[in-house]
Amino acid sequence: MATYKKKGHKPTSKEEQQKHVEEESTTAEVFNTLDEGAGKTEAWVAKNQKYIFIIIGAAALIILGYLAYNEFVQEPKEADAANEMYQAQEYFDAALDASGAESDSLYNMSLTGGEGKYGFLDIIDNYGSTDAANQAHYYAGMAYLNTSKYQEAIDHLDDFNSDDEILAPLAKGGMGDAFMQLDQPEEALSYYEEAASMRNNSFTTPKFLLKAAITAINLGEGEKAEKFLTRIEDEFPNSEQATQVPGYLGQAQAMK
Template identity: 50%
Template structure:
């Protein structure tokens, strides 16, 4: 019996049939994805509906914290900062006078005057706060932070080494000069307390804080000298620090402290051999 094809009808090839199957699979997968998304959305909606109370409490708590922070910043912290800056002016004046006294003219009277000025900077006078009061009354302000640095330096010069360390450890700064000086001053205090190992640690922190011509060679030198002064000297470490000064900070050798560098290098080399 003869078989007739309908007019216009074309028998699909195997490839075309496979394409149809793939299209059906894609449609099926797409439908599954949307069904899954619908189910997830429904579950999310159910969870939100069931936990609305806690969600609103959480949002409210965040809002309260943010509002509290803004109020503290605008109404408390900012006025405190201004007030502290005004109060610390006189203490800074005493501190600067003490720091700039020329001790060479009359050592005894110069030291006495310097010490009295440092005490005034700490304790205050003429109705103005000293650093100690600034620190206690305006904690958290930039003025109080800087007051810890100045108070530490004042206590160091007054030979109150433990108090100096306490203040300087409270001070924090990323400034390349002051940050290094604070750590170096702690090292100086530990030297006076004859805790040489700890002093060496702080001198190393001081020269590692930043690399600059003003402080780095000073604390490399102090670290090297201290390494030679340990109960068990470390001449190799000392020589490393001295050589760094010679290689990287040659101009330092022209300073008062730097003129002794060759002597220290010779001592370190002798102990290292």
């Protein structure tokens, strides 16, 4: 049974006296060790404090510099780029509603600018680190795609980076379209597959599944085409592409 020891209790037996001495000795060793460790740390800090202050100061300067850059350089640059790109987007949107030579002219103006405003290519050259410049790569790629400049389209769409639900797969699919026009169906198929798998929505997914299926059929890959078409049929039965599935599915199955 445990017993309560009063404060100030003095050891009476020799065993208790020995135990008490050992406990005091152990405690003293612990404190001595801690004192030695603290002393070494203090000595190291004292010896290296110049370098420590330099490191702390450098880190502070980096943080302050980053904050200042964002506030006084990057943010105004983003605003200027967005303002400059407005006219180019107007030309691009108008080109979508036009046709023939008028459409080509508007796409070219969206690329090179007009009315004293930059085009998408100018935005890329002058505001390369901004979100607007990244968006300009997408629009430039699509403008080139619609004016039959396929290698330029591929280059700009490949430089476009986005997590957007729609634009990201459209860019990959646009690269597939460009490769098809360059008579490189194998490359086109890989980009259509990637575009279809990047997101799962009722707009881009069935769109590029169908393009992948048609390309696979043209390459004689009926089994792969059937897989794409079946997915449209099962997952997107109300899509526009679903109405075209039966005809292409028959072609794909006939290849077996």
